Every structure is written in structure tokens, then in C-alpha cells.
Amino acid sequence: MITFDNVNKYYGEYHALSGINEHVAKGEVLVVCGPSGSGKSTLIRTINRLEAIASGRITVAGQDIYAPGLDVNAFRSHIGFVFQQFNLFPHLSVLDNCTLAPQRLRGLTRREAEERALALLERVGLAHKARAMPAALSGGQQQRVAIARALAMQPPLMLFDEPTSALDPEMVGEVLQVMRDLAQGGMTMVCVTHEMGFAREVADRIWFMDHGHVLERATPEDFFARPQHARAQQFLSDIRSPYGVPA
Amino acid sequence: MLELIHDYWLYFLVGRYPEGPLGGLALTVLLASLALVLSLPFGLLLGLARLSPWRLLRWPVAALIHVVRGIPLLLVIFWAYFFLPSITGHESGQFGTMLAALVIFDGIYLAEIVRAGVQAVPKGQVEAARSLGLTYLDSMRQVVLPQALRHMLPSLVNQFVSTIKETSLGTIIGLAEVSFIASQVNGLVLTKPVQVYFLLGMTYFVLCFSLSRAAFWLERRQARLLKAAA
Numbered sequence A: 001m002i003t004f005d006n007v008n009k010y011y012g013e014y015h016a017l018s019g020i021n022e023h024v025a026k027g028e029v030l031v032v033c034g035p036s037g038s039g040k041s042t043l044i045r046t047i048n049r050l051e052a053i054a055s056g057r058i059t060v061a062g063q064d065i066y067a068p069g070l071d072v073n074a075f076r077s078h079i080g081f082v083f084q085q086f087n088l089f090p091h092l093s094v095l096d097n098c099t100l101a102p103q104r105l106r107g108l109t110r111r112e113a114e115e116r117a118l119a120l121l122e123r124v125g126l127a128h129k130a131r132a133m134p135a136a137l138s139g140g141q142q143q144r145v146a147i148a149r150a151l152a153m154q155p156p157l158m159l160f161d162e163p164t165s166a167l168d169p170e171m172v173g174e175v176l177q178v179m180r181d182l183a184q185g186g187m188t189m190v191c192v193t194h195e196m197g198f199a200r201e202v203a204d205r206i207w208f209m210d211h212g213h214v215l216e217r218a219t220p221e222d223f224f225a226r227p228q229h230a231r232a233q234q235f236l237s238d239i240r241s242p243y244g245v246p247a
Numbered sequence B: 001m002l003e004l005i006h007d008y009w010l011y012f013l014v015g016r017y018p019e020g021p022l023g024g025l026a027l028t029v030l031l032a033s034l035a036l037v038l039s040l041p042f043g044l045l046l047g048l049a050r051l052s053p054w055r056l057l058r059w060p061v062a063a064l065i066h067v068v069r070g071i072p073l074l075l076v077i078f079w080a081y082f083f084l085p086s087i088t089g090h091e092s093g094q095f096g097t098m099l100a101a102l103v104i105f106d107g108i109y110l111a112e113i114v115r116a117g118v119q120a121v122p123k124g125q126v127e128a129a130r131s132l133g134l135t136y137l138d139s140m141r142q143v144v145l146p147q148a149l150r151h152m153l154p155s156l157v158n159q160f161v162s163t164i165k166e167t168s169l170g171t172i173i174g175l176a177e178v179s180f181i182a183s184q185v186n187g188l189v190l191t192k193p194v195q196v197y198f199l200l201g202m203t204y205f206v207l208c209f210s211l212s213r214a215a216f217w218l219e220r221r222q223a224r225l226l227k228a229a230a
Helices: A040-046 A072-078 A094-105 A110-123 A141-150 A171-183 A197-203 A220-225 A228-238 B002-014 B024-050 B056-071 B073-088 B096-119 B123-131 B136-171 B178-189 B192-225
Strands: A001-010 A014-022 A029-033 A053-058 A077-080 A157-161 A188-192 A204-209 A213-218
Touching: A001 A040, A014 A213, A029 A040, A029 A197, A040 A053, A040 A077, A040 A157, A040 A188, A072 A077, A072 A141, A072 B123, A077 B123, A094 A110, A094 A141, A110 A141, A110 A197, A141 A157, A141 A171, A171 A188, A171 A197, A188 A213, A188 B123, A197 A204, A197 A220, A204 A220, A204 A228, A213 A228, A213 B002, B002 B192, B024 B056, B024 B096, B024 B136, B024 B178, B024 B192, B056 B096, B073 B096, B073 B178, B096 B136, B123 B136, B136 B178, B178 B192
Parallel strands: A029 A188, A029 A204, A077 A157, A157 A188
Antiparallel strands: A001 A014, A001 A053, A204 A213
């Protein structure tokens, strides 16, 4: 589904992505973790060209995403992207957030788009909020709407960039539940997240990143039980005992 | 003062119309309305051009803004009145001249308001729109501008109120708008300049204040709509 071929990216002098060579299979649920500044958000944002790369090649579904003549808007419309800050359109109702792109880009009539949106809102448990404005929703609800909005384009691939990091703790679960359902439905997913419980339970594979490198790629069992790289061992022990005391 | 109103109210409202051309308050309102209606899209285009990723579009507009902002409106009016006919070969009418000057002058101020409004919209909004596959123009029109417009409302009102008052400069090229008429009345009556200009001031105040109130009402309504729970 996604192939990184010697991908490099710099922010000025800083080497944000360093020679990434990786592959994500169709139907795979991949969790990317690592300390902040490790390049995981940058990596996921290169997949739909929100970030440009300096060198190398990325292909999605066999398509070189930097091929000359590629219609980048059409390309992006087949990849769902969920942001840390939800980024719902505050001037549009929940329903209109979900119908805007399908109407403008998929040629759906207002009615068809609303039917599709309502079905998806039902799936994330928010059909009753269809007429509400985003500001009237909790963070967890907003993020579930953001997922429904992305799904309304019927993408074969979903990218999640720290989808629960901006949420109050009690709202994390409802968002993860939606993601879990999506994974069980066979969606190809790349999730940058600090939710290690989710990673352990739902991920097919985990990448551990640091300083722009993918240092470790492993199944959840192997990653949590037998982390190979010293940096990964340190990371796991840090998140298990954030106060320096073994949990 | 009542006598003054009694004698001259019609002249004050419409000038010498219907025997002569339309003038007075009606002409002021017409000029101001047209200037607002035309300068907003003009300013919007200039503002978007100033934000454009293409230098070829951005630089000339930036230059225009810096130049026009650096000279008084009075000079813009003089230039439009004396300079334009020398290029076009036609004498420009006073109304057309004033309108053109106001649209250009206010358009460049509006352009900067538009720029500020657009830049105040969080970057994530554009990213979300573009991630869905919307084009640059679609994301501007559907996502960014509606939000930017809300941020811009107070500054827009400021600018529009200015525009209303700026129409009074039409006097200097003999346009029979309400200030010109007031001067005429003052010339006819001779003994009551304080009353005449007090009434003129009140007239502008009522126009501008109503616009401010209307905008304030709109702003509050917008805020309410954005928080609607269902």
C-alpha cells in the first residue's frame, strides 16, 4: 500500500527523516511511536504530501506520489487524514463538515452526501449531533466527527496523527473504540500515537522512530516483550514509569 | 433650526432633483453604497493576490498597496479627476471619478484587512481542507474565507464607516453630495453656519452609527449561530 524508498527530509540543517526505507501492506494497522521530535508526525504527513520530501520516493497504491502530472487533490481525496487538533470547520454543522468534500469532489447530490454522512455519524455514535456546530461538541465527539468526515470520502487508507493527544483522558477511549472498529473492518491504517494499550491490542506492527530513523519494526508482542534497540528499551521503560519508579 | 429644516429639507435630501441631477443625502448614500459594494470584491481580490504563492501576482499588488496607502485620498481624487481624462480623452463625470477614487483607495485598505483575516485562520483548517482533496480555491472559498470574514467584521465596519465619511470629499470636485449641498445652504442662509453644519454632522453620525449597530448585531448573531447545539 505504502512504500518509502530512501526518503529524506530536512528542516534547514535538521535531518527530520533520514533514509527511510519501509513498506506498509494493504489492510495493515501500523502504529508509529517514538519520543517527540523523532519524526513520526513528519513521516505520516509526507504520505499525503502535507510535507514535501527532499529526496527519495514514496508510492501509495503503486502510484509515485511525486510523479509529474499527478493530480495532488485527487490523490489526497483517497487518503483519510485525522489531526491531533481535529480541525473541524467551525462555521459548518457536523453534517456539513461531512458532506462538503463528497459533494464537491465526488459529485454526490446534497441528499446522497447527507445519507452517507448520517450513516457514518451513526457508526461513530453521533448521528444525533448531525445539526450541531462543532463548538457545541466535546473534544472526543469532535474527533469522532473528524473521523467520519474523513471516511465520507471512502478512502482505502486512513492516517491518524496523534488523534488522542489533545483529548481529556476520559475521552480517549471513545476515539480509540472508533479506530478499533475501523481496524477490525480491514482498513489500512497508519497511526502515530502514544496509546500503547491501543498499539498492543490493535496494531499488526509497530515502528519505533528516533531522530528521523525507523529504529525498530516489530509485532506488538515482540516490541513490548523484547525491544531490540537500546533507545526503544529506554522509551518503553520511560513511558511505563514516568516518575522514575517502576510501575 | 426648525425653520432651516422646513425650508431646505428637500434640497438637503435630493439636491435639485427632479429638475436637476440627483444630489444631497440620496447621492451620498448612493455613492457610499456603490463604493462599499464595489470595493469589497476589489479588496478581496487584491488581498488574495497579496497572499498568493505566485510572486508575479503578489509583488505588483504589494507595490500598489504601498503607493496608494502613502498618498492622501484628496490627491487620489485630484488625479482621477484631472489625470484620467488626459489618458482617456473623455472628461470623467464627478460621480464616476469619486466612485473610482473611493473603490481604489478603500480597496487597498480592505486588501490588508482581508490579508489579516485570512492569516488569522488556523493553519490546520487549510490542512484539513486540502487533506480532503479540496483545491486551493475551494478551500479558500468554502473553509478559509467564511471564517476570515468573521475575524474581519470589526475592521470592515471601520473601513466602511470611513468610506461613508470620505464621500464628503466629493465637495472639492463639485459633486453635489450632502456636504456640498450643506455648503450651498449655508451660502444661501448666511447667518446660521453652526446650525447648518450641526445638522450635517448629525446626518453623517446617524448613517455611520446605524451601520455600526447593524454590524454589531450581525456579529452577535454569528457568534450565537456558531455555538448552536442542534
